[in-house]
Amino acid sequence: xxxxTAVSVHHEGAELVGMLAMPEAPGPHPGVLVMHSALGISxxxxxxxxxxxRLGYAGLAVDMFGGGRNDAxxxxxxxxxxxxxxxxxxxxxxxxxxxxxxxxxxxxDPARTAAIGYCFGGQCVLELARSGADLRVAVSFHGPLxxxxxxxxxxxxxxxxxxxxGKDPYVPREHVEALAQELKKAAVQHTLTVFSExxxxxxxxxxxxxxxPGIAYDPIADAVxxxxxxxxxxxxxxx
Numbered sequence: 001x002x003x004x005t006a007v008s009v010h011h012e013g014a015e016l017v018g019m020l021a022m023p024e025a026p027g028p029h030p031g032v033l034v035m036h037s038a039l040g041i042s043x044x045x046x047x048x049x050x051x052x053x054r055l056g057y058a059g060l061a062v063d064m065f066g067g068g069r070n071d072a073x074x075x076x077x078x079x080x081x082x083x084x085x086x087x088x089x090x091x092x093x094x095x096x097x098x099x100x101x102x103x104x105x106x107x108x109d110p111a112r113t114a115a116i117g118y119c120f121g122g123q124c125v126l127e128l129a130r131s132g133a134d135l136r137v138a139v140s141f142h143g144p145l146x147x148x149x150x151x152x153x154x155x156x157x158x159x160x161x162x163x164x165x166g167k168d169p170y171v172p173r174e175h176v177e178a179l180a181q182e183l184k185k186a187a188v189q190h191t192l193t194v195f196s197e198x199x200x201x202x203x204x205x206x207x208x209x210x211x212x213p214g215i216a217y218d219p220i221a222d223a224v225x226x227x228x229x230x231x232x233x234x235x236x237x238x239x
Contacts, residue, residue, distance in 0.1 A: 004050060006068070007060060007105075011097045012090060014080075017068030018098070019046045019061045020105065021053035027107035030136075030237035031058040032114045033098055033128075035121030037201075038081045040065050044204070045118075057233065058108045062098045064091075064124060081120065088127070088148040095128035099135070112136060112237045114158070116229060118203060119143055122162075129158045129188075136236040137161065139229050141203050145171060145179040151186035160190040161232055163225035165198030169214035193228070195221040 003024070009016040018041065023029055032052050036045045041063045049059030063069075065080035084091040095115075103110035114137035117125035122143015129138035130151045135158035142164055160183060164171050176194060183190045195218065201207040202218035203225065 004046070004053075007101060009063075009097055009101050011094050014066040014094075016063040016066055016094075016098075017041075018063045018101075019049060019068075021046075021049040021059045021061075022107060023053050023056050023058070025056070027058070028109035029056060029058045029107060030112035030114065030233070031060060031102045031105065031108040031110075032116060032233065033102055033125075034059055034061040035095070035098075035115060035117030035124040036062065036064065037119035037121055040069055040080075045121075048116075055230065055233075057114075057237075058102070058105065060098070060102050060105070062124075064094055064098075064120075091124065092127040092131050092149070095124045096131050096133060099128055099133045103134075110134070112239075114138065114233055114237055117141065117143055119201060126160065126162075129156050129160055132156065133158075137229075137232050139163070139232065141225055142168060142171065142198075142200050145175045147182075150182045151188055153186045156183075156186060156188045158188075159232065159236055160188055161193070161228065162191070163193045163195070163221070163228070165200060165202050165218070165221065166194045166196040167198065167214075168200045170200050191228075191232075193225065195224070 004021040007018045045061040049061040052059030116139040122140030132155040138158040139161045198218040198221040202221040207217045
């Protein structure tokens, strides 16, 4: 049975509570951050960390908002999501704090880490990569692509993989094109995959319950993006 434990990180007055899932075999293991959507850390993010542990990775589901809560009322003003979006430097610093927690975890090989993120978490992953964190892989699933501080040449260490929907109203084509130019200018190794018919949240089987336009599950995009992620992790964190 995969072992899972709570992980606390104190950052800028916030008490963040994530969950670490470790493989049964002895380490050191490559580590993978799992970064959540605007709804906060959820059971699906914890389950993803467990899935990664079963594949041989230390999976750390992070909490960007505090309290380890799943906040379904993210439209409220002055909520944790809004506060981070309004303070991009704080958002980036918080992703770095979680990466530092991962590399400092016993049983994790600090030289073999990666990060994956969904929706808002996809944005967090890209900000972590742009910070210059020592990552092997950074994967964004249907995440926002714009930034207040673009990647600088020679700074990004990760292979960046972006999976996005061609009909995602929250990630328009011009944002995809701008990211491609940003990564090219900064000489970042990257993969950009656009699923022509997919919209936002295409990896979430329960997306319809959100009841917002432009949000729907796409089983093909979900399966292909996860298979690509597993392949990248296996190739780039093997040794």
